[in-house]
Amino acid sequence: MTIEKQTTVVIPVDLLLDEVKKMHDAKYRLVQVGCGQFKDQIEINYSFERDLVFSNLRITIDKETQVPSVTDLYHAAFVYENEIHDLFGIGFFGISLDYQGTFIRTKDKHPFYNTINKEDSLRPEEEGS
Amino acid sequence: MGREIVIPFGPQHPVLPEPIHLDLVLEDEMVKEAIPSIGYIHRGLEKLVEKRDFKNYVYIAERICGICSFIHSVSYCQGIENIMEITIPDRAAYLRVIWSEYSRLHSHLLWLGLFADAMGFENLFMTAWRLREHMLNDMEETTGGRVIQGSCKVGGVRCDISNDKLASMSAGLTAIEPELSEMAGVFLEDETIDMRTRGVGVLSKDSAWDLGAVGPVARGSGIALDARMTGYGAYEHLDFSPVVISGGDCYARCRVRVEELFTSLDLIGQAITMMPDGDIEVPVRGNPSGEFFSRTEQPRGEVVHYIRGNGTKNLLRHRVRTPTTANIPGLVQMLAGCELANVPVIVLSIDPCIGCAER
Numbered sequence: 001m002t003i004e005k006q007t008t009v010v011i012p013v014d015l016l017l018d019e020v021k022k023m024h025d026a027k028y029r030l031v032q033v034g035c036g037q038f039k040d041q042i043e044i045n046y047s048f049e050r051d052l053v054f055s056n057l058r059i060t061i062d063k064e065t066q067v068p069s070v071t072d073l074y075h076a077a078f079v080y081e082n083e084i085h086d087l088f089g090i091g092f093f094g095i096s097l098d099y100q101g102t103f104i105r106t107k108d109k110h111p112f113y114n115t116i117n118k119e120d121s122l123r124p125e126e127e128g129s
Numbered sequence: 130m131g132r133e134i135v136i137p138f139g140p141q142h143p144v145l146p147e148p149i150h151l152d153l154v155l156e157d158e159m160v161k162e163a164i165p166s167i168g169y170i171h172r173g174l175e176k177l178v179e180k181r182d183f184k185n186y187v188y189i190a191e192r193i194c195g196i197c198s199f200i201h202s203v204s205y206c207q208g209i210e211n212i213m214e215i216t217i218p219d220r221a222a223y224l225r226v227i228w229s230e231y232s233r234l235h236s237h238l239l240w241l242g243l244f245a246d247a248m249g250f251e252n253l254f255m256t257a258w259r260l261r262e263h264m265l266n267d268m269e270e271t272t273g274g275r276v277i278q279g280s281c282k283v284g285g286v287r288c289d290i291s292n293d294k295l296a297s298m299s300a301g302l303t304a305i306e307p308e309l310s311e312m313a314g315v316f317l318e319d320e321t322i323d324m325r326t327r328g329v330g331v332l333s334k335d336s337a338w339d340l341g342a343v344g345p346v347a348r349g350s351g352i353a354l355d356a357r358m359t360g361y362g363a364y365e366h367l368d369f370s371p372v373v374i375s376g377g378d379c380y381a382r383c384r385v386r387v388e389e390l391f392t393s394l395d396l397i398g399q400a401i402t403m404m405p406d407g408d409i410e411v412p413v414r415g416n417p418s419g420e421f422f423s424r425t426e427q428p429r430g431e432v433v434h435y436i437r438g439n440g441t442k443n444l445l446r447h448r449v450r451t452p453t454t455a456n457i458p459g460l461v462q463m464l465a466g467c468e469l470a471n472v473p474v475i476v477l478s479i480d481p482c483i484g485c486a487e488r
Contacts, residue, residue: 004424006421008420029338031431031450032455034435034448036445036446038446052358052359054424078458097461099166102166103167104167105168106171111173112176
């Protein structure tokens with residue numbers, strides 16, 4: 001069985017646009033932008049592919065950080081940035097198609113932020129079970 | 130210049146099997162802009178991963194979608210297996226390919242039926258769905274389930290298919306191929322279908338690339354993009370090349386799916402011929418610690434399951450980027466500038482799965 005090699009490079013948020021531009025200039029395809037909350041930190045992964053090689057750029061931020069939109073480089077990112085805004089409440093500036101929080105209709109605002117049951121997900125006695 | 134009005138399209142509409150809402154900004158009969166919104170069937174399945182044992186979560190991952198369910202379970206299991214460095218038995222990898230391609234066959238036949246129905250071609254709709262029953266019957270006989278199989282597990286598969294049954298499946302698919310060819314001829318050569326789909330909802334190759342299109346949408350715009358080319362599972366041992374059609378219109382996307390029916394038949398035939406003997410699962414000990422982006426090719430295109438564990442039985446994160454999500458930017462572009470009457474056909478041409486997109 002072939003195990004795919006994947007790389008993840010962690011970068012500061014101020015270098016995001018520069019690094020994404022390098023991927024764009026190198027003809028990488030934007031595969032996805034995904035978000036997750038780990039303890040009090042938010043991680044956003046920008047995934048790219050070229051010639052079947054899969055690479056990620058990762059930024060780690062807090063909820064108040066405004067993230068520069070990459071939609072000028074990859075227009076498709078507007079879907080992911082609107083989704084992350086609506087589910088996690090992360091703000092993006094410079095987004096080319098901003099649905100102003102109406103892309104995903106949710107009963108509660110930002111339902112994926114601060115709803116992790118840390119006790120369940122990090123319970124040490126469950127290790128090895 | 131005509132008067133500008135906004136018409137809501139969906140969430141309930143005859144061509145939509147699932148709810149998506151589009152605000153169509155019109156000038157006379159011309160769509161100037163389409164503004165999508167979703168959220169009607171958001172189930173929070175990704176959050177459930179924090180509450181369920183990672184082995185049992187396969188059942189939930191499979192239920193992200195009621196059509197490409199099996200491939201969701203393969204994607205999830207493959208991600209866990211990569212993190213835990215588990216090598217599944219070869220026979221299990223080949224069985225996964227067979228059920229994945231059966232899923233593609235029944236999904237494409239379902240879509241072809243819906244597409245025909247959307248154009249008012251009732252007889253063709255019934256023909257496609259009658260042929261789909263053959264695939265569903267084989268799935269049910271080998272796994273116990275028609276659309277939710279439950280046969281994939283971390284470490285392999287839950288049930289085997291006897292060599293006698295594999296031979297009868299192969300014979301059955303050979304017997305049904307002429308009927309599929311006859312139906313394919315109607316989709317590809319009928320004048321009415323041609324008029325409704327040719328030159329409609331065009332997405333150029335460059336636009337498809339820029340907008341991150343995947344699956345038949347990308348391949349219908351001339352891009353050779355198919356996760357099976359990565360050789361995951363047993364695909365690395367099979368002779369496979371993706372169906373790529375230029376044109377970028379609704380006809381091209383339809384043609385990709387029609388031709389992929391025969392690619393799937395071929396892949397199933399190869400997998401049955403090359404099926405190795407041996408175990409179908411390996412024991413799984415411990416809990417996953419690490420992360421992996423698991424990619425597979427669903428009927429609608431590439432799906433990405435991001436899985437992250439911290440050594441406990443509950444995963445920290447499971448995020449799914451579905452092909453429908455990736456094709457929304459392309460859909461928005463296709464709709465801009467089209468006639469209002471063509472909106473249903475264009476929307477259906479990306480084979481939207483909102484259940485997948487919302488999780």
